[in-house]
Amino acid sequence: MPGKRSKRNKVQHFYCPYCEHRLWRLGSPKHFLFYLGAAEIKQNVGMSSKSAALLAARGDYLDNNSWIEDFFCRDHGKLWMKITRKDGGKLVSAMATSIDWRQTTRTIMPHSPNPSVSEFTYRMSRQSGVRYYEK
Numbered sequence: 001m002p003g004k005r006s007k008r009n010k011v012q013h014f015y016c017p018y019c020e021h022r023l024w025r026l027g028s029p030k031h032f033l034f035y036l037g038a039a040e041i042k043q044n045v046g047m048s049s050k051s052a053a054l055l056a057a058r059g060d061y062l063d064n065n066s067w068i069e070d071f072f073c074r075d076h077g078k079l080w081m082k083i084t085r086k087d088g089g090k091l092v093s094a095m096a097t098s099i100d101w102r103q104t105t106r107t108i109m110p111h112s113p114n115p116s117v118s119e120f121t122y123r124m125s126r127q128s129g130v131r132y133y134e135k
Ligand SMILES: [Zn+2]
Pocket: 016, 017, 018, 019, 020, 021, 073, 074, 075, 076
């Protein structure tokens, strides 16, 4: 089915928000966004309060049309972009914010380490530093 194939291969390009060069997809896993509670669903999906409340009652709402994906700009290196599929299938890209990250699998941004971990490391290094100093 050549017709179906060509439609499927329709590639949309994304551009760097800093220099407007084309961004290259790195094929990273897509980090889909999901929302907790009616307020978040309503705000992000743009539906009525009633529909949002119904969805919220069923649990977390996974947004299949919004995800964060790794891209590469030849001048700016790796960029995490939030991709949103609009009505009609058009994809819109924007820089992923820490708020977007919080709405993925409730993980944290990859380049901001877990604060409790870094605090622990800091304490450990201080301790070893003190021990060294006392010798
Ligand atoms: Zn760039």
